[in-house]
Amino acid sequence: xxxxxxLFITSISAITLALVSFTSSFAKVDxxxxxxxxxxxxxxxxxxxxxxxxxxxxxxxxxxxxxGGVKVGGKSYKFEIIYYDDESNPKRxxxxxxxxxxxxxxxxxxxxxxxxxxxxxxxxxxKYKIPMVEANGASRSLFTKGYKYLFAVLSPANQYLEVAxxxxxEKNGGKPVRIAQAFExxxxxxxxxxxxxxxxxxxxxxxxxxxxxxxxxNDMAATLAKVKATKPDVLVVSGHTKGAxxxxxxxxxxxxxxxxxxxxxxxAAKLSKQHGKNSEYALCASQWHKNLSYxxxxxxxxxxxxxxxxxxxxxxxxxxxxxxSAALLVFKDAFERANSFDRDKVxxxxxxxxxxxxxxxxxxxxxxxxxxxxMILFQVRCKGDTCENKVVxxxxxxxxxxxxxxxxxxxxx
Amino acid sequence: xxxxxxxxxxLYSGLIILGLAAPFLFSAFKVQLTYLCVLIVLAMTWNxxxxxxxxxxxxxxxFYGLGMYLTxxxxxxxxFPLAEWTExxxxxxxxxTTAEYFxxxxxxxLVAAIVPTIVAGAIGYAILGLRGHYFAICTLGLGIAxxxxxxxxxIIGAGQGFTTPPFPAEIVDPEARGQFFYFLSFLxxxxxxxxxxxxxxxxxxxxxxxxxxxxxKAEAMGIQTMKYKIVGWMCSAFFCGLAGGIxxxxxxxxxxxxxxxxxxxxGVFMVLMxxxxxxxxxxxxxxxxxxxxFFKEGLxxxxxxxxxxxxxxxxxxxxxxFPEGLMGxxxxxxxxxxxxxxxxxxRKAQVELK
Numbered sequence: 001x002x003x004x005x006x007l008f009i010t011s012i013s014a015i016t017l018a019l020v021s022f023t024s025s026f027a028k029v030d031x032x033x034x035x036x037x038x039x040x041x042x043x044x045x046x047x048x049x050x051x052x053x054x055x056x057x058x059x060x061x062x063x064x065x066x067x068g069g070v071k072v073g074g075k076s077y078k079f080e081i082i083y084y085d086d087e088s089n090p091k092r093x094x095x096x097x098x099x100x101x102x103x104x105x106x107x108x109x110x111x112x113x114x115x116x117x118x119x120x121x122x123x124x125x126x127k128y129k130i131p132m133v134e135a136n137g138a139s140r141s142l143f144t145k146g147y148k149y150l151f152a153v154l155s156p157a158n159q160y161l162e163v164a165x166x167x168x169x170e171k172n173g174g175k176p177v178r179i180a181q182a183f184e185x186x187x188x189x190x191x192x193x194x195x196x197x198x199x200x201x202x203x204x205x206x207x208x209x210x211x212x213x214x215x216x217x218n219d220m221a222a223t224l225a226k227v228k229a230t231k232p233d234v235l236v237v238s239g240h241t242k243g244a245x246x247x248x249x250x251x252x253x254x255x256x257x258x259x260x261x262x263x264x265x266x267x268a269a270k271l272s273k274q275h276g277k278n279s280e281y282a283l284c285a286s287q288w289h290k291n292l293s294y295x296x297x298x299x300x301x302x303x304x305x306x307x308x309x310x311x312x313x314x315x316x317x318x319x320x321x322x323x324x325s326a327a328l329l330v331f332k333d334a335f336e337r338a339n340s341f342d343r344d345k346v347x348x349x350x351x352x353x354x355x356x357x358x359x360x361x362x363x364x365x366x367x368x369x370x371x372x373x374x375m376i377l378f379q380v381r382c383k384g385d386t387c388e389n390k391v392v393x394x395x396x397x398x399x400x401x402x403x404x405x406x407x408x409x410x411x412x413x
Numbered sequence: 414x415x416x417x418x419x420x421x422x423x424l425y426s427g428l429i430i431l432g433l434a435a436p437f438l439f440s441a442f443k444v445q446l447t448y449l450c451v452l453i454v455l456a457m458t459w460n461x462x463x464x465x466x467x468x469x470x471x472x473x474x475x476f477y478g479l480g481m482y483l484t485x486x487x488x489x490x491x492x493f494p495l496a497e498w499t500e501x502x503x504x505x506x507x508x509x510t511t512a513e514y515f516x517x518x519x520x521x522x523l524v525a526a527i528v529p530t531i532v533a534g535a536i537g538y539a540i541l542g543l544r545g546h547y548f549a550i551c552t553l554g555l556g557i558a559x560x561x562x563x564x565x566x567x568i569i570g571a572g573q574g575f576t577t578p579p580f581p582a583e584i585v586d587p588e589a590r591g592q593f594f595y596f597l598s599f600l601x602x603x604x605x606x607x608x609x610x611x612x613x614x615x616x617x618x619x620x621x622x623x624x625x626x627x628x629x630k631a632e633a634m635g636i637q638t639m640k641y642k643i644v645g646w647m648c649s650a651f652f653c654g655l656a657g658g659i660x661x662x663x664x665x666x667x668x669x670x671x672x673x674x675x676x677x678x679x680g681v682f683m684v685l686m687x688x689x690x691x692x693x694x695x696x697x698x699x700x701x702x703x704x705x706x707f708f709k710e711g712l713x714x715x716x717x718x719x720x721x722x723x724x725x726x727x728x729x730x731x732x733x734x735f736p737e738g739l740m741g742x743x744x745x746x747x748x749x750x751x752x753x754x755x756x757x758x759x760r761k762a763q764v765e766l767k
Contacts, residue, residue, distance in 0.1 A: 043720070043721060085713075085720065087720075087721075088671075089671050089672075089675075089678065090574070090664065090666050090668050090671050090672050091660075091664050091671065091672045091675065091678075094664045094665060094666065095444055095445070095448065095664075098444045099444070099445070102440075102441040102442075102443075102444075103441045103442070116574055116666075116668055116671070119574060119576065119666050120664065120665065120666040120668075120672075123576070123579055123665040123666070124665070126579075127579075127580070127587055127590065128587055129587075139573070141573065141576075144506070145506065145576070146506055183572075184572070185564040185565070185571065185572030185669070185670075186572050186573075186574075186668075187572065187573050187574050187668075189572070190571065190572045190573045191573070212564075212565060212571075212572065214561060214564075215564075215670055215671075
């Protein structure tokens with residue numbers, strides 16, 4: 001026992017020493033670098049969107065650094081990001097935020113992917129008064145908590161598909177519609193659901209199916225069987241990338257006929273590529289589309305961003321990447337206006353942000369949400385075997401006409 | 414005898430001093446240290462069934478998640494309408510005063526300890542008749558079911574998740590929150606250790622061992638095995654509930670399947686840690702949890718994207734090379750240090766026989 005105790009005590013003191021020497025943290029600004037921190041989902045259920053987010057961040061960092069960096073106090077600085085993998089788990093994300101701030105000495109944060117993870121990180125950044133610009137947490141409840149250091153470049157989740165219901169009512173001659181809806185059990189999708197409930201109330205529409213689907217959505221056959229039986233006017237589905245893929249796969253397998261299908265995350269799921277013609281006519285909510293006419297000096301316009309992104313990463317950028325890139329433009333702008341690395345000055349500068357980026361106009365409301373940019377809807381349309389996303393609403397940017405109703409499967413070639 | 418006790422005393426007081434000083438020594442690592450305390454509690458109490466009783470439970474996560482939701486619900490519900498708090502997009506903001514916050518979490522933790530214990534009793538009565546793999550699979554189902562059910566209950570936030578009350582704003586020191594949760598978890602750790610240590614010296618442990626080694630024989634000897642099995646599980650549930658309550662407050666956001674009833678991570682980790690250190694020993698789960706936590710925190714970030722592969726390799730290595738855990742391995746290598754006397758002549762005789 002004696003030696004064992006000795007061994008134990010020795011190892012504990014060794015660990016102690018190691019930890020003490022580790023505690024010396026890096027600085028927020030390291031030489032010519034401004035260090036940002038981010039916990040990103042590189043594994044787990046959000047891994048594909050996590051990578052889209054990371055690519056968006058990296059693309060913007062490269063571009064800004066190449067084009068002269070960030071000028072503060074007459075000196076030019078470069079951005080650098082410390083990443084950790086949060087494994088798509090809120091518990092891990094909160095812990096990593098703490099680690100970024102306390103151990104890595106990060107003073108400015110970039111958001112994670114998904115509302116749930118942002119909800120977990122926001123209390124931590126708030127506690128340490130760390131400004132966080134996030135691009136992928138859209139849940140409305142993030143903006144009603146009175147957070148002062150949280151800024152979101154995207155529109156809140158409840159706005160995602162409200163427009164779709166309005167559109168359905170319009171197509172129905174202004175009369176209320178019957179809505180079937182299925183949402184994943186997570187913060188974001190449940191917020192999209194709240195938006196639909198509001199829209200239904202406003203238009204007097206009736207919700208005839210209101211299903212909740214498990215996370216990591218792989219099967220929604222039960223909901224679709226009900227849809228087949230009750231024949232609603234609109235089917236609304238939201239469940240991140242997996243939800244979009246599952247919905248299209250099963251709708252085409254089961255030959256479910258519904259006049260209008262509204263979804264989220266179509267472009268992140270690369271729906272038009274993966275399911276081709278089967279995904280035609282699906283209506284998708286999006287934060288951004290390359291055809292929009294917004295411009296900035298770093299990326300040019302949406303089309304140029306699309307081209308550059310494709311060249312760099314080999315696939316067309318979903319809006320998750322675009323909004324993530326925009327987050328860095330916001331940070332750069334704020335640093336330069338604050339002309340300081342003082343967190344509170346940067347925070348105040350962020351609050352006063354009013355700018356245009358290739359992704360859209362950005363101006364923050366009192367809760368930290370972006371109030372300057374509307375959501376858009378696009379529809380998957382095919383020509384031969386190539387399918388594309390065409391913007392159909394709102395009318396200001398619509399490049400194509402909205403096709404309604406969706407033809408029956410028996411009539412589709 | 415006296416000498417040994419003195420040595421133990423030194424060890425324990427050393428550890429307690431280290432535990433109390435830790436958050437000041439490694440201020441930046443407070444959250445990780447809190448996790449460590451919670452992980453040790455979970456591993457140590459899992460060991461009561463898995464190690465001592467031989468009933469591999471994947472269901473302890475049920476009590477952990479239950480404790481988490483209960484603490485948060487009580488903490489909010491005592492002062493504000495719970496439904497309005499959890500409703501997403503609610504316009505009203507409720508703020509706990511300092512006194513309300515601590516009263517709430519105190520009562521919440523009490524409830525989080527008691528209710529899971531009762532639940533463990535009730536469920537245990539129903540399913541502890543199952544043995545071996547059947548029990549393991551059944552408990553695995555419990556955790557998953559609980560997560561899905563919690564994800565459908567609106568009043569606790571359902572799929573939106575539940576944001577636990579923020580630490581009172583009147584306490585301006587940003588270190589205070591970390592210290593509070595660290596000392597809370599350390600307290601629970603000390604209590605759990607004293608309790609488990611007490612059990613190790615009691616007849617109760619021998620009964621649990623008897624159940625593990627041969628339940629039928631134990632029954633034939635007149636032990637009411639069912640009773641002891643249920644009580645054993647209730648003991649674990651008590652501490653799991655407390656651990657969950659603390660974690661809920663620390664994380665600040667409860668999600669039904671990813672944070673509370675997180676069988677895929679916490680539920681597996683607690684089993685893994687106990688096995689890594691050596692199940693059926695007092696120090697095994699503690700050493701296992703500590704090593705595991707260091708492994709996880711230290712290496713995880715250097716192998717981004719591959720950490721679960723590394724974890725898989727670790728599991729395989731443990732199972733293949735250390736089937737009895739580190740403590741079991743040490744015991745085999747240095748039996749004399751564990752107080753086992755080996756008769757050299759006898760050993761040689763055995764070798765010659767072979």
